[in-house]
Amino acid sequence: MIQASIITIGDELLIGQVIDTNSAWIAQQLNAIGVPVKRRVAVGDTWDAIWEALDEEGKHSDIILITGGLGPTADDITKPLLCKYFNGKMVRDEKVLAHVKHLFEQVFRRPWIERNAQQADVPDTCTVLFNSVGTAPGMMFEKEGKVFISMPGVPFEMQTIMREHVLKLLPERFKMAHIAHRTLLTAGIGESFLAERIKDFEEKLPSNIKLAYLPSYGMVRLRLTDTGYDVDAIEKEINEQFAILQTLIPDVLVTNIDEPMETVVGKLLLSKKQTVGTAESCTGGYIAHLITSHAGSSGYFKGSVVSYDNDVKTDLLGVTNETLQTTGAVSEETVTQMVKGALQQLKTDYAVAVSGIMGPDGGSAEKPVGTVWVAVGNHKKITTQKLWFRYERKRNIELTAINALNLLRKFILENS
Amino acid sequence: MIQASIITIGDELLIGQVIDTNSAWIAQQLNAIGVPVKRRVAVGDTWDAIWEALDEEGKHSDIILITGGLGPTADDITKPLLCKYFNGKMVRDEKVLAHVKHLFEQVFRRPWIERNAQQADVPDTCTVLFNSVGTAPGMMFEKEGKVFISMPGVPFEMQTIMREHVLKLLPERFKMAHIAHRTLLTAGIGESFLAERIKDFEEKLPSNIKLAYLPSYGMVRLRLTDTGYDVDAIEKEINEQFAILQTLIPDVLVTNIDEPMETVVGKLLLSKKQTVGTAESCTGGYIAHLITSHAGSSGYFKGSVVSYDNDVKTDLLGVTNETLQTTGAVSEETVTQMVKGALQQLKTDYAVAVSGIMGPDGGSAEKPVGTVWVAVGNHKKITTQKLWFRYERKRNIELTAINALNLLRKFILENS
Structure with missing residues (x-):
């Protein structure tokens, strides 16, 4: 089965100054199109750490999504590194340049400085994933059958590039599995007691269905996950099991949808x-x-x-x-x-x-x-x-x- | 220099159902005692993924902190894996057992079930890090000079074990570097323009001081980081540079403390x-x-x-x-x-x-x-x-x- 790794780049993640919300969002989107995420890795803004992460995640996964490290300022070294890692040379993309200039002149209404033009420089070995809402473009590379995609770390820009490009490109490029999740929320019962009550159900679950306990705010969410290539069979099976599960705990069930x-x-x-x-x-x-x-x-x-x-x-x-x-x-x-x-x-x-x-x-x-x-x-x-x-x-x-x-x-x- | 990796375990992190706040908190604490975090890795609740992560992070870092995967329910496989990875056999810790029973009888006021006693089982090759506020104990292992510490994923319990044990143990075990950060917040100026204004300052910075730009909510934080073993020299140097930086941008400076x-x-x-x-x-x-x-x-x-x-x-x-x-x-x-x-x-x-x-x-x-x-x-x-x-x-x-x-x-x- 096709698997993905997420690499987030930035010293701010390693000193704990920023909480990584990008990874969770990306993971949700990938799961929805049938790409399980195998690993998430955060590394700092250093050449060796990023290079090692590319090497390692390239071994672990087929799809490697990278966020961060693409801003206009000097602490960002990701783009030159990607250029070297994928044996490219830097070229200026005229479409991106026009867009960046447009943003500065028409949207941000700030004077143009030459440093901003560097945002339009991309390795000639990548496919540019146009960033319609920001200055740093997404970049897609291929190496030994693996797809590497680099995106800016600003959540709104990353999400836009994911929606407009990545989530459309990947299903064309790879054969995706179907991943079905069903989640319910319980209140008023502890994790251990819930486990006792549904022990028989859990033991009889088909081996391809996983049950997870997710405690939060004094409540416990239960999640069933079923994965495979036959969409109808997977959906039928998980719906049946999820229906059984609900009948076992009607008194503590808050909702059978994954909602707050x-x-x-x-x-x-x-x-x-x-x-x-x-x-x-x-x-x-x-x-x-x-x-x-x-x-x-x-x-x-x-x-x-x-x-x-x-x-x-x-x-x-x-x-x-x-x-x-x-x-x-x-x-x-x-x-x-x-x-x-x-x-x-x-x-x-x-x-x-x-x-x-x-x-x-x-x-x-x-x-x-x-x-x-x-x-x-x-x-x-x-x-x-x-x-x-x-x-x-x-x-x-x-x-x-x-x-x-x-x-x-x-x-x-x-x-x- | 001593470095750390943080491994977070849980499928919920890989499907994006939960945002990982533990890693940021741990990273802050480690930095404060002079342990830079090299990598953060999140893996799912599977044997191979956890095993591989232990192998890899053991190569990258000297200290490996692990959270998650220690709950009382069947989706948690971390403890048996750690037992095998560190060549131990499972034994019941009587002090932990008495504590778990106390919690159920006196605090939670829930009936005792045998499943809960498993929380007191630990590999005999670990040092137990007593969890004063929850049932799952922390565990410390050593292997080839590297220290591995496993803690529950519940933030409050993890934080308590960190404060009461880990943050005291590590400085006794390793020679720590001094890491100094200074952060200021600006408002009303974009990242590129800020970079232009402090370009000369940035170019003249001593090579051991790093400058990072952290955009957030339409504002930009600037962070200086200085690392070394001579505490006085490091503090003097970073204070001098931080003072210079503030004089360059008085009009857009909101605060010279890392505060919201x-x-x-x-x-x-x-x-x-x-x-x-x-x-x-x-x-x-x-x-x-x-x-x-x-x-x-x-x-x-x-x-x-x-x-x-x-x-x-x-x-x-x-x-x-x-x-x-x-x-x-x-x-x-x-x-x-x-x-x-x-x-x-x-x-x-x-x-x-x-x-x-x-x-x-x-x-x-x-x-x-x-x-x-x-x-x-x-x-x-x-x-x-x-x-x-x-x-x-x-x-x-x-x-x-x-x-x-x-x-x-x-x-x-x-x-x-």
């Missing part, structure tokens, strides 16, 4: 033509951000009051000073009043409210860091939950948001 | 003992989230009104129906009124408001997708700016937030 919790909630609200708003203290707008990061969320999300300061809790959400003084901002009473305030102010069918201590400071013996109160409700009923997370600030915020959305999901299912 | 824009703004507000709030339409709470993701933000951030729906703009922020009808929600008038409403409702010294079209739908000829109006102001003055981003929804939201924060930063500097 906020999308599950969004679809539920859309189907009922209802709306939600949030009143957020400790999550500081993160729940609203999760919801609105998806197109179409204006169909069910009206807004949020981020009441980080207690004054905002009283002024905008009607939490009483008495409650804040007697039970504190992190309490069942406060989040209950926040839900009532949000329902009234934002004029929604449902509201969710959170207040907690995300750390690293602010905890006490009675309310340690990670203590969170969540409330969800409609105009008739309000449900509350106390949570306790033992992680660092960022993860506590994320876990609070996902758990609040899950509580909202269950509330909608039970009360609509 | 929201932290720059936060420090500025703290130093002036002033507060800010946000009124967010298109960013849906993301600006508030960025600000509140940092501990101590309650010292300068009071809250936010996320007015995704126009009703919330009128009801809570006092945007007039007339304005919404005549100029629309994405207009200079609307964001100006949003700032006024936020200042009044949230009782802050400054407010920032954004309204725009993030895509993929909702654009028009007059206001294409990516059109954003930003306003920042205090009780005396309001400044507005129109932006246009040509990316996908997620990136448009991020760019809007960072640009709004930068406008806020400049406003505070000019008007306080």
Whole structure:
């Protein structure tokens, strides 16, 4: 079976200054067209490291996708290296040059400097993959039957070159396998217990189907993967197994699509033509951000009051000073009043409210860091939950948001 | 010089279902103690791929850190493989077993099942690195002078084992180099133009200092890196060069610390003992989230009104129906009124408001997708700016937030 390696180039990856999101995106796209990714490698901006990576990945895989190291500045050595590695000489591509000049003059509206013209220089042994949205072109090389494709590291440019060229070229060049994935999301059960419950199912799975457990945010995703050349047979087989799997865990199943919790909630609200708003203290707008990061969320999300300061809790959400003084901002009473305030102010069918201590400071013996109160409700009923997370600030915020959305999901299912 | 490789194990990395944040974190920590990372490799949950990666990285590096593949479920094959690779036999570690049982009985409060006991099985050729916050222990092996350390993939557990064991063990075992980084952030200038302005500086840099350009969110970070064994000489040299660099670009310099824009703004507000709030339409709470993701933000951030729906703009922020009808929600008038409403409702010294079209739908000829109006102001003055981003929804939201924060930063500097 055809396999791919992804090489990402850049010192910033090796000192941890930048998180590599390109590799995940590329891997998703390659899997979708039937190219499994065997390895992902990140190396620095040094000649030897890049050269070795090309040598090694050329042995491991048939398709080697390379990102990064193509910018206009002096820390980029990838292009000259590729020129030498593939025995070429550098030539100026007139179409690319015209495009780069156009971008500077018409789009960026910045003066032209000669350094920019170098973006149009390419090895004469490559096929240029035109970059319609940026200055650095993609380049495709062949060596001993292996295909090497170099793209800029800017995510938007890389993605455009992938969509406009790479994902079309590869299926013409190689015979692709069919890879089918099915993923479901569970909540309220640990990895080990889930494994116990579906042990028999797992043992009886056909050998070409893999089952993976993916824990995230206190939930566990289960993924089946089936690979082969007979598309219909693969699809039939995985659908059958996926249907069986779902019947084994109906009580903890959140969704049988690989989608985030906020999308599950969004679809539920859309189907009922209802709306939600949030009143957020400790999550500081993160729940609203999760919801609105998806197109179409204006169909069910009206807004949020981020009441980080207690004054905002009283002024905008009607939490009483008495409650804040007697039970504190992190309490069942406060989040209950926040839900009532949000329902009234934002004029929604449902509201969710959170207040907690995300750390690293602010905890006490009675309310340690990670203590969170969540409330969800409609105009008739309000449900509350106390949570306790033992992680660092960022993860506590994320876990609070996902758990609040899950509580909202269950509330909608039970009360609509 | 001692070098490290990071191997991350898991099919989820190769199908792009999960973004690898562990590698970046590990790389940061290793660099801080003087261990440069030569390569990062991600491989799937297959015997051959993991075995090959151990072989190869053992050749490349002196220290090989491995994460993932240690969970309690059947898709994890890493531990048996490590046992064989390092010629051990599996034994049950009683201290780990007692800890795992304690976690299940006292912390997770879930019934004990025999499968969990396997978490306490370790090869007898390893040194156990006790996992105080989870069930899967870290394991350290030595082979031909190289150190291999395996840790679970759950970020919090991996980080704990790194802090409590690995970062203490490595400096005892190896002679470390000193790596010094200095990073500054610029805004309002493109990579090529920045390179032109500091060309002479770059050419005169001592050969052991590297300069890197790191574009992000329409801004460019510049990073100097100096490596060697004489700590004082390295620090003196890089401080001198970093000081020179800053004098060359005072007009576009945002900060000379490697910190995000929201932290720059936060420090500025703290130093002036002033507060800010946000009124967010298109960013849906993301600006508030960025600000509140940092501990101590309650010292300068009071809250936010996320007015995704126009009703919330009128009801809570006092945007007039007339304005919404005549100029629309994405207009200079609307964001100006949003700032006024936020200042009044949230009782802050400054407010920032954004309204725009993030895509993929909702654009028009007059206001294409990516059109954003930003306003920042205090009780005396309001400044507005129109932006246009040509990316996908997620990136448009991020760019809007960072640009709004930068406008806020400049406003505070000019008007306080």
